[in-house]
Amino acid sequence: MLTSITTILIGSMIAFIEGPALFRKKLRREIWIFFALLLMGILLSILLELRMPIPNPLDWLTFIYKPISDFVFGILK
DSSP states (O other): OHHHHHHHHHHHHHHHHHHHHHHHTTOHHHHHHHHHHHHHHHHHHHHHHTTOOOOOHHHHHHHHHHHHHHHHHHHHO
């Protein structure tokens, strides 16, 4: 639990250091992207610290393309 709080505090510090410069320059798209990536990074770090299983994106691609691959290889045999 302490590591999760530490991760949130470090993420907040990063946001307070980098955020004002983005707001001053009025970079709207960059602000959204910065905070979305920071939030995803904090969330993934907390999930890893709590030893929760994180799905692998390659498993999704395999699930989608496996039937297509089997079909193509079946035709080529």
